Amino acid sequence: MGTRIFYWTGTGNSLWVARRIGDELGGASLFPVAKSKGKNQSVDSEVVGLVFPVYIWGVPAPVIRFVNTLNGLQPEYIFAIAVNGGQVSNTLIQLKKVMASSGLSLSAGFEIRMPSNYIPWGGPGPREKQRELFTLAGEKISRIAAGIREKVPMAVEKGPLWQRIIFTALYNLSFSRVPAMDKKFWVDDRCNACKICLRVCPASNITLREGKPLWNHQCEQCFACLQWCPRQAIQYGKRTPKYERYHHPEVILKDMLKSGDLLRKDVEPMRRP
Ligand SMILES: Cc1cc2nc3c(=O)[nH]c(=O)nc-3n(C[C@H](O)[C@H](O)[C@H](O)COP(=O)(O)O)c2cc1C
Known part of the structure; x- marks a missing residue:
């Protein structure tokens, strides 16, 4: 099964998740979104993955731009992983819509919690808590990989309704x-x-x-x-x-x-x- 995983990362959490899922699936190739420089991507892999951090309760702008460069791609299965500090909110629903407007169908979307790198609000937390998050993330990645291997379509994961209403408004306000x-x-x-x-x-x-x-x-x-x-x-x-x-x-x-x-x-x- 040919798998291509695209990732965006600032502090390595998403890169680590991309690597781990790639290892679990076996033979996946990883490609950084930052390297695409707006060029249209031609990908012939059966499975395409997108791994990125949640920013301000939504999809980061470079990831939105990148999805547009995948326009017309028709892999058998597309999955996304939104790596976050505990509040995925509406991110994967938003991504599904962004993909649909580029003619892409998101087959499954997962959230994975990792230490927060949003330093204006504080540090990443105690090392022991970080290790706990890495262990839980590793376990979830194994479960996710089992579904991806079988190309199981799944509803995207999302935060509670109150979060999606309030935080999506904040995302829209701050985006530009x-x-x-x-x-x-x-x-x-x-x-x-x-x-x-x-x-x-x-x-x-x-x-x-x-x-x-x-x-x-x-x-x-x-x-x-x-x-x-x-x-x-x-x-x-x-x-x-x-x-x-x-x-x-x-x-x-x-x-x-x-x-x-x-x-x-x-x-x-x-x-x-
Ligand atoms: C600008 C910014 C905004 C963030 N907003 C959120 C958020 O809305 N919800 C959340 O759970 N985590 C948020 N985070 C935390 C990151 O999503 C999280 O730490 C992620 O693991 C970082 O991934 P990276 O190491 O691949 O960059 C934010 C981080 C940054 C830098």
């Missing part, structure tokens, strides 16, 4: 504001201009000015720049100096750089729809 939310990033005096933030940013949104990173308002809010800064010199708003940084313990910086072809210097920033 996300690119400029990078105004809150700043660097403290530990920054030594190592440029890792530039290289790890999947939106190519960061440049250096006078030896300091400058965010150019094409942000996707993935927090890769802040979370992967080796000196913890990047901050967001007032509270992040006191919060612990996070990335998935089995994902390393090199995996992230590969994810976006980010060793290239000439990539254009990705545009929102």
Whole structure:
């Protein structure tokens, strides 16, 4: 069974989930959404998967743009996994609609809870709790893989109705504001201009000015720049100096750089729809 799994990730949770599901299915190939650069994808795999984090209770903009590049694809089975910090809300219902408008039929959509990387609201939680989440995620991935192998169509997973009503309104309100939310990033005096933030940013949104990173308002809010800064010199708003940084313990910086072809210097920033 040929399986192609596309993933978007800021701190490696979704990459880890994509890898695990790929291993369970056997012989799956993984491809980073950040590397697609808006080009139409021609995929001849029987099974196509999409693994991505939930952002502001919905589908991240680069994932929406990416789905549009799959227009006309007709694999036998399409599955999605929305990796989240505990509130998947309406994300997979939204994705199903986005796919339908590109002529794609989502066969099954699952949510998987992992440590939260939304650092403005706090750190990822105690290590023991993180390990517990990884174990539960691994168990769920095995169950999901069994259904995918049999190509079982399933209703998408969703949060409670109150969440879907209130949080979808918040998603819609904030969606167009996300690119400029990078105004809150700043660097403290530990920054030594190592440029890792530039290289790890999947939106190519960061440049250096006078030896300091400058965010150019094409942000996707993935927090890769802040979370992967080796000196913890990047901050967001007032509270992040006191919060612990996070990335998935089995994902390393090199995996992230590969994810976006980010060793290239000439990539254009990705545009929102
Ligand atoms: C901007 C932003 C918004 C987020 N919004 C949500 C959310 O609405 N619900 C939720 O459960 N988790 C939310 N999270 C947490 C992430 O979905 C979660 O930590 C995910 O595992 C990160 O995946 P990654 O490591 O592949 O980037 C958010 C994270 C970020 C950075």
